[in-house]
Amino acid sequence: MAGMNGGRQTVDDKRRTTMERLANPVWAALTSGQRHLARELGAMLHYEPDVAPFCAVPEDGMFVPEHDLARLGGDVYFVGAIPAVPEGWQLNELGGVLxxxxxxxxxxxxxxxxxxxxxxxxxxxxxxxxxxxxxxxxxxxxxxxxxxxxxxxxxxxxxxxxxxxxxxxxxxxxxxxxxxxxxxxxxxxxxxxxxxxxxxxxxxxxxxxxxxxxxxxxxxxxxxxxxxxxxxxxxxxxxx
The missing domain is CATH 3.40.630.30 (Gcn5-related N-acetyltransferase (GNAT))
Known part of the structure; x- marks a missing residue:
């Protein structure tokens, strides 16, 4: 029974991990299968602008300081986890993504x-x-x-x-x-x-x-x- 419960726990843990990754897909990609494409900028990760216009933070609502945002060098998109930004920066919510x-x-x-x-x-x-x-x-x-x-x-x-x-x-x-x-x-x-x-x-x-x-x-x-x-x-x- 202990083995069976342990197996169930492993399955549940894997499912939970998968759901967490899906909730923050850009971060998930840049910390797993596309780690080689990740560029670090403070707490953020992003692709090179000519690869993809996506940036990510590890948690929804995380505050990103101005000196990091200024180094992005252009418009970027966030999906799933959306950061908090300093006054004067414009973060435009777009239509939901299914x-x-x-x-x-x-x-x-x-x-x-x-x-x-x-x-x-x-x-x-x-x-x-x-x-x-x-x-x-x-x-x-x-x-x-x-x-x-x-x-x-x-x-x-x-x-x-x-x-x-x-x-x-x-x-x-x-x-x-x-x-x-x-x-x-x-x-x-x-x-x-x-x-x-x-x-x-x-x-x-x-x-x-x-x-x-x-x-x-x-x-x-x-x-x-x-x-x-x-x-x-x-x-x-x-x-x-």
């Missing part, structure tokens, strides 16, 4: 025809994502994971890849299709490819999507993702 985690079974290998592995520094990725979510995909975001795309006459028209990495959990990201090519199943196919690749590595897919983006949420739920909760999302503007 976090979703894949809870389904094995993803069958999807059709591979027309799917291209993209170069990590392909500027076409930044150009396409600028239509859907400008400012989030940077020149070296493609180095954070694997990115796949679909082309039409040499033009990138759909994209999906991997961004934040917790080691056992990895984020499906940059899911976008050019407005002239929507409704053809491109996004679903690319997400399935990325999910399948993650599962082959023993990684659980997760993602973040605008809490009001009903169309995207419906797609992800159809693919087996479940809602894990809505996270706060804020942009810290550089002080004038």
């Amino acid at each position: 976090q979703m985690v894949y809870r389904g079974g094995p993803v069958a290998p999807p059709p591979g025809e027309g799917i291209a592995e993209l170069d990590a520094l392909d500027p076409a990725m930044q150009a396409l994502t600028a239509i859907a979510f400008p400012g989030y995909f940077r020149a070296r975001t493609g180095t954070m994971g694997r990115y796949l795309g679909i082309h039409d006459a040499g033009r990138l028209i759909a994209l999906c890849g991997e961004r934040m990495d917790f080691g056992t959990l990895r984020e499906v990201s940059a899911v976008c299709t050019h407005p002239g090519y929507t409704g053809r199943g491109h996004a679903r196919l690319l997400v399935q490819h990325i999910m399948h690749g993650m599962q082959r590595q023993g990684v659980t897919p997760m993602l973040h999507v605008g809490a009001r983006n009903g169309r995207a949420i419906a797609l992800y739920e159809a693919l087996g993702f479940e809602r894990n909760g809505v996270l706060r999302h804020a942009r810290l503007a550089a002080r004038p």
